[in-house]
Amino acid sequence: MxxxxxxxxxxxxxxxxxxxxxxxxxxxxxRLVVLFVVDGLPQWQVQAYRDQLAPDGLARFLDHGASFEQAYFDDAYTVTGAGHATLLTGAYAHRTGVIGNEWLDRRTGQAVYCTGDASEQYIGHATQALDGTSPRNLKVESLGDVLRRSDPRAHVIAVSGKDRGAILPAGRSGTAYMYMADDGSFASTTYYMRAHPAWVEAFNRARRADRYFHTQWQPLLPAAAYSRSLPDDQPWFGPRGGHLPMALGNAADEKPGAAFYGSLLASPFADALTLDFARAAVAGEHLGADAVPDLLAISLSGHDYVNHTWSAESRLSQDHLLQLDRLLQSFFHDLDRSVGRDRYLAVLTADHGFMPNPEALQARGIAAGRISGHQLRAAVNEALEQEFHAPRLVSGLSASALVLNRAEIAARGLAFDRVAVAARAALLAQPHLLAAYTRAELLAGSRAGAPFFAAMRNSWHPEVSGDVQFVTEPYWMFGAAVATHGSPHEYDTHVPLLWWGPAWVRPGVRPERVAITDLAPTLARLLRIAPPAASEGRPLELAP
Missing domain, CATH: 1.20.5 (Single alpha-helices involved in coiled-coils or other helix-helix interfaces)
Known part of the structure; x- marks a missing residue:
């Protein structure tokens, strides 16, 4: 040229x-930005069941909005806490400090929960150790913080079935409400307020969760419609099994209790309650009622619970997504009436994807399986003891990293970096470990271009993370769940990114590869505010 x-x-x-x-x-x-986060929704599911969607749920995005079909998390430890921290900050864990759902404090060896804060309490509910009560572990500002700093009249509300799914999107200046699995209500914490506003109290008095007591989760479509997913009651579901129709809680119970309220999470019903609470927030806080923009983040947790329990390939997961699609359609219609169809912008994404079930993969002749964290740690410790004649030089596993025993290394007069290099070699000698990098390498960026190094560096924070970060081979997982997530492989990183809002979004499929960190700066541009200070994404072109 x-x-x-x-x-x-x-x-x-x-x-x-x-x-x-x-x-x-x-x-x-x-006037209102609504962010929907479907916890644990891989992009492939949106496409796989498109012909079975309602006319105006997810199809509102797909037929009349912008669909970025190649949207990815570019980090290595894809879990709920880290994902939700990224969405409205525009930054990965190397900046947010939220490296996972939980991690080990390297100094004390104690567990740290991503939204844990012992100085705060749930309002009206008992608070246990490691419960999520504040965003103080989030080291950077969020979009909501910028919005409220630009105009304190703006409302920033986040609601979720999980505490971390509400607290991290709310940021420091918003207000988070989360589902209480002990009684089916929603609550905030003392970080945000001393007492709930009247509209929250009214919602909780109505005891809406109780209407699902002795109600079954019924499949939405005829049996033949589920031929593209795995049938119910797979042997790898475990002793609990899993099939539709499904009764929630204990059928022998005469009244709802904690077992019943907890069981709603792995069903469409907790998501229905979350959307009901979001409706109450729109009315109670007058969201979208004036020219000052508001932000409502709704994290729908049920899909993650369903996929962990039965896998994303199951009929239960397919039906759950279709049920959620109908719930979204109803919610859209209510927003159209209460806020005005041309006055709000809607975005839908996920905090991570999902790995297929290993046993189902094995049945198809694909190499897959499970790794024991306890056995992995023991094997590395054994190798290190043979080399350095010192026991227990690895003190634990934390957010896909080995944590080295600093006290023991110092007491033995060993060189820390030498032990780390040996630990990396011992890791890579174990089956199904694909890559590992030491603290020194991650700090220096010295392995740029090596397999998954950039993604692992995005997931690693020097003040919080462990000392040797690692990645498994594809289709190998830690834990006893039916299925899980937490890797840099495509099944965990490829998620939907869907936009709708006729005044701001040109409809159509966008084939270019984009990063989930692009979400926050794009919203900032639409709201005409600065992007969050730590944001590392770029604004996407959406204009009609």
Missing amino acids: NRIALLRRAALALCLAFACIAALAAAPRP
Whole structure:
């Protein structure tokens, strides 16, 4: 291509960019931004069941909005806490400090929960050790923090079936509400307020969860519609089994109790309750009622519980997604009436994908299986003891990393970096470990271009993380769950990123590869505020 052609192309690109900016400037800011996070929803499921979706649930995004079909998390430890911390900060764990759901404190050896804060309590509920009560472990600001700093009249509300699914999107300046599995209500914490507002108390007095007592989860479609997913009661479901129709809780109970309320989480019913509470928040806080933009983050936790219990390939997971699709359709129609169809922007994504069940993969002739964390630690310790004549040089596993025993290393007069290199070698000598990097390598960036090094560096924070970060081979997992997530492999990192809002979003499929860190700066541009300070993404072009 000659120089004149290159200049013409550059000029055209610049004109298009200015046209997009002008279009955004001409459109009013959305009065309400609604972020839906479907916990544990891989991108492939959205496409696999598209023909079975309702006309105006997920299809509102797919048929009338923008679908980024190649959206990825570019980090290595893809779990709920880390994912939710990324969504509205635009940053991975190497900046947010939220490296997982929980991790080990290297100094004390004690467990740290991502939203744990012993100085705060649930309002009206007992608070246990490691319960999530505040965002103090989040080291960076969120979109909601920027929005409220730009105009304190803005409301930032987050609601979820999980504490971390509400607290991390709410940031430091928003308000988080979470489902209480002991009694089916929703509560906030003393970090945000001393007492609930009247609309929350009214919602909880209605005891909406009780309407599902002795109600069965019924399949939405005829049996033939589920031929593309695995049948119920697979042998690897374990002694609990799993089939539809499904009764929730204990059928012998005469009234609802903690077992019943907890069982709602792995069903469509907790998501229905979460959306009901979000409706109450829209009405109670007058979200979207004036020209000051508000932000509502709704994390729908049920899909993650379902996929952990029965796998994303199961009929239960397929039906759960279809049930959730119908719940979203109803919620959209209510927002259309209460806020106005042309006054709000909706975005849907996930905090991570899901690995297929190892036993199902084995049945298809695919190498897959489980790794014992206890056995892995013991094997590395044995190798280190043979080399250094010192026991227990690995003190634990933390967020996909080995934590070295600093006290023992110092007492023996050993060089820390030498022990770390030996630990890495011992790790890689174990079956089904694909890559591992030491603290020194991650700090220096010295292995750039090595397998998964960039993703692992994005997941690693020097103040919080362990000392030798590692990745398993594809289809190998830790833990006894039917299925899980937490790797940099595509099944865990490839998630939907869907946008809808006629005034701001040009409909169509967007085939380019984008990062989930692009979400926060894109919303910031639409809201005409600065992106969160730690954001590492770029604004996406959405303008109609």
